[in-house]
Structure formats: structure tokens, C-alpha cells
Amino acid sequence: MKDVYKILVPTDFTSVAKTALNHAIKIAEIMNGEIVLLHVVERDTKSEDARVKLDPIAESVSKDYNIPTVGKVVTGNIFEDIDKVADYEGARLIIMGTHGRKGIQHITGSHAMKVITSSTIPFLIVQDKIVPEAYQNIVFPIDFRAETKQKISLTASMASQLGAKVHIFAEYDDDKFDKQKIENNVTYTKKFFSKNSIDYVVEKADGKGDFVKQIIRYSASINADFITVLNLNYRSITAFLKNLEEELITNEAQIPVLMVNPSSDFINKSPLFGQYQTLSM
Numbered sequence: 001m002k003d004v005y006k007i008l009v010p011t012d013f014t015s016v017a018k019t020a021l022n023h024a025i026k027i028a029e030i031m032n033g034e035i036v037l038l039h040v041v042e043r044d045t046k047s048e049d050a051r052v053k054l055d056p057i058a059e060s061v062s063k064d065y066n067i068p069t070v071g072k073v074v075t076g077n078i079f080e081d082i083d084k085v086a087d088y089e090g091a092r093l094i095i096m097g098t099h100g101r102k103g104i105q106h107i108t109g110s111h112a113m114k115v116i117t118s119s120t121i122p123f124l125i126v127q128d129k130i131v132p133e134a135y136q137n138i139v140f141p142i143d144f145r146a147e148t149k150q151k152i153s154l155t156a157s158m159a160s161q162l163g164a165k166v167h168i169f170a171e172y173d174d175d176k177f178d179k180q181k182i183e184n185n186v187t188y189t190k191k192f193f194s195k196n197s198i199d200y201v202v203e204k205a206d207g208k209g210d211f212v213k214q215i216i217r218y219s220a221s222i223n224a225d226f227i228t229v230l231n232l233n234y235r236s237i238t239a240f241l242k243n244l245e246e247e248l249i250t251n252e253a254q255i256p257v258l259m260v261n262p263s264s265d266f267i268n269k270s271p272l273f274g275q276y277q278t279l280s281m
Helices: 015-031 044-065 078-089 110-118 146-162 176-195 211-221 239-249 264-269
Strands: 006-010 034-041 069-075 091-097 123-126 137-142 165-170 200-204 226-230 257-260
Touching (some): 006 078, 015 034, 015 044, 015 123, 015 146, 034 044, 034 078, 044 069, 069 078, 078 091, 137 146, 137 176, 137 211, 146 176, 165 176, 165 211, 176 200, 211 226, 211 239, 226 239, 239 257
Parallel strands (some): 006 034, 034 069, 137 165, 226 257
């Protein structure tokens, strides 16, 4: 049976949903993949109207880009059904649009954050920023936590497949022990990327401060295409981490954020992130 790289794109037919679809088209072209367009309605009576809107979009993508694309209308709750549909379809990536912090009904808020952080499938959260001609720069934030190493292989494979450069962005910390942990993580990451021929550069935050804001400022300064974020609190997100992640995914620079869950099952199955599975040096 053919192992197909499927991308799920939830849509509400807005401009930012179109941006999410454009990202899906670009990645599907690179991965020789397929796209599933999902629209969730509250009542069955709305299904036919949704189908009238959805099917022409799917047909247009299939025809114009030669990417197999299907539309799927589901009755239910978007925050409860996205992951279910993604799992049923065998999706490897979910690309979803957000209207920023003001668009709380679309993606932010506790319910939506639970969907993203509890998903077994990575989420690429995008805003209305124009999709680049090519993915060139990926920001890889790194701090003192050992868990940071778990996203190295994921980022390495993404950079390799998309032809992008990785910008390791290290947090500043004047605590002796945390500083050493950060330096160890940076050294480990550099060795891994070098071993696997990944183009990278190392930058450091210039002082104390809000690391999330520093990540966003740096990412904007290099016109980053993605910021990779590891979900460290899989299926049990705290309010503190939720606020940090929400600030990242709704950043005013409108830089897409890829939030990944480092499950072994996902790493083994996903060609976009599964090329580099061994972290031993």
C-alpha cells in the first residue's frame, strides 16, 4: 500500500484559510503529497451549502497544481473533530490559519490550545502573511531544557526536505547551571546538524528578557519562514506554557509556528520529519 503524505487543512473560507491552503500546496508539491480540506458545520442542514463552497476549491487545487485534493464536510465541533479527522485520514501535518489574538474564536483560547497541544499530529499555524516562493529560514529556539534535543531530528529533516537554513537561537541565562545546560544543548545541536549536513547558524539572545518576544523579534529580523516549537507538556498543558505558546502562534510578525509532539510513532511514520531518527552522535 502506498505511503501517502497527507496534509489536513481546516477551512472557514476566509483569507487566512486560503493562506493555510497555499502553504499546504507548496509542501505537498515538495513531498509529492495529497491535501484534505476540512470544513466543520454545526448542523447537518448546513452541510450542502458547505459542500457547494468546498468542492470547487478542492477541484481547482487538483487541476491547477496536479495535487490530489478532496473536500470533507463534518458535522460537529471544530475543536473536537480536527484531530479525529486527521487521524482517520492518516494526515501527517495539519495546517491551520489564525486571525491573531483578536481571532480567539478561530484558534486561540483554551479549547483550541488543547486541540493543538494534545494532537498526535504536528500543527503548522499560519496567519495572513504571503507564502514565500521557497522556505529558506527556520528558527530553532533552544533553552536549558534537555527535552529541546527531541526536536533536533524533526527540524533537521524538515530543513533537508524543504532546502532551508536553520537558525539556532539560544536563550540568555546568567544562572551558572542553566547557562551550562544551554551551552551543552547548543553544542549537541551543532554536532547533530553538522553530521547530517544541515546548513545552520547560531545566534544568542542579547540579554535577559522575555524569551518568546526575543524569538519573535529575531525571527522577524531574518524573515523566518517557520519557528519550530516542541510541545513539552503533551496532553497536559499548563496555563503558563499555554500563554507562552499562544503568544508565539499569534505573533504580530505573522511568522508561521510549527508545533510538534515528539512521539516515536509520529517520527517513525512521517517522511517529512523521519529522516533523522537517531540522536546518538
